[in-house]
Amino acid sequence: MLARLMEDVERWLAAAPVFLIALVVIVFAWMIGGWLSKRRALDRVGRHNPFLRDLARTTVRWAVTLIGVVIALEILNATAMVGAILGTAGVLGVALGFAFKDILENYLAGVLLSLRQPFSPRDLVEIDGNQGHVIALTSRATILMTLDGNHLRLPNALVFRSVALNYTRNPTRRFEFDVGIGVEEDLVHAQHVGIDALRTVPGVVDSPPPRALVMALGDSSVQMRYHGWVDQRSHDYLLVRSEAVRIVKEALDTENVDLPEPIYRLKLDGAGPTVSAVPGPAAPPSAAEAPSVERPKRPSGPPIDTRSTGDLTEQIDQEVRKRGGADLLDHNTPLE
Template sequence: MDSQRFDIDAVIQRLLEEAYSLLAALPLLALSVLVIWLAWMLGSWLSRRALLDRIARRNPFLRDLARTTARWVVMLVGVLIALEIMDATSLVGAVLGTAGVLGVALGFAFKDTLENYLAGILMSLRQPFAPRDHVVIDGNEGMVVALTSRATILMTLDGNHLRLPNALVFRSVTLNYTRNPSRRFEFDVGIGVNEDLVRAQRIGVDELKGLPGVMQSPPPRAYITTLGDSNVQVRFHGWVDQRTNDFLIVKSEAIRQVKLALEAAEMDMPEPIYRVQITEHIEAAASSGSGTSASAKVPGEEVVVDTRVNADLDHQIEQDQLTHGSEDLLDPAAPRE
């Protein structure tokens, strides 16, 4: 029975030994804490050096990333030195193993977030487009407002706010209308099969050459594209300098002026033929056609259309850019990809 008695003296002796060991390690513990504090201060000092700003150039995202990386690398070195002082380097392996497993788990959990983050880093280096560029990304058209660490922000032509994940933007085909200021428009006109097609082409091209907003080099051109049942399709091409003229307005005016020029030359532009059965009374038809149209064009009246660049979205984009502040990773002065 005496051999099974609980020996409280042995427990007290073990606690005293651990307490003495802890007291003996207090100077080393204080030194380790001091080393970690010095490493933190050194990392903070390095993160504010101008050298990191020069490495990151004018990219605020990379600048913050470089500062954070420098601070934590120095901090990690300080922790390793502190563990060596405490003779606790065996903990490093266990910590790294746990961090590895945790990193894999977090990687799967935040896959999309990390993918967008890395895509934002790469695009901030490449600068694939500039603010206010007119782009089409994966079928989404709009003006570039900003590039953040997670998303690319567009302003659609309808004035709507559109956020695209950076990962989608990075792997998608991007059509940039602004990169090359010269942009070509085209439209088709049906000419009667009995008309002089060369004359029709010359009339349309001459009209395009005199139209404000249409570039003289490359010059406007016309091609015969299709022989239809009742007409021949003639395609007209013209180029617009988007820096000074609105593409859609110039194209609209080109179609209108070419149509008027062909009509003035008495060129036949047949319409599709349909069979229509009239069932209403003759009196009703006569009374409905007796009035005159108030919108009829006055003979000799000259219409002047303003083809300058449309600035409808400029104010909205400016306001949206102000809300993001320094978060925008696009640099208007940076070289483009």
């Protein structure tokens, strides 16, 4: 027993220099990988993308280290173990892939989004029905600030798969609203009145010009759709649209264009006569038959300031500063 133990010790001592050389090779490969990962050549790979730059550095370091491990196994005459190690790594990779599927999917989607740059910080976007201003893109999620001032984190995989609507990319944005016009009215006159009124709204641009379209015939009115274009760089979209609705309504009222309310005809089965068969004194006129009293028109108040207020701009800037540059979006990178 003791003799066999001594033989094992002697064998291990004889192999110690080889093990030491293999260990030195692995350590040397790790150091070489670290040195290569800090070269400026890799900075050009992700010049405007810190996430991609760090990924390239980590990949280079581990690739060189893996080469060192293979060389060390060759020195130890244990190349047969390489196949077993790779097989084990493959099985382990599949198991981890299923276990962390969502995390890996978001991570890879973050890499692709950082390369594509589909939007810029502070852009107003709508993704999968969620609307908000872009704050940052991280390795796992896209962070938005909704118009209510709330934080919204969307998984990168969802952002990558979904249809993204960017309201900021084109500075000019169209608004529209519908108005019911009386069926007896001159529709061409109503169109011109609305278009002339839209031209006076602060923030509505001259090109493309405002328009009015006859959309449909209703039961008691004709549906007229007015639309104009807003320069979002200087004016607020919602404020301009609100002011446009008000000014067009006042212009139609001034021109005595009928804006009828919905009219419904009710038919009651089995209802008795509405007038008594026995003659008698005339009933007093009902409220419906009484002559209507025209209310005096109130003077319009001062126009609403439609210039861009930037209600969320300061809050978004604060959030961007808090992140300290930890963002995969870059203004200097060409957008998709």
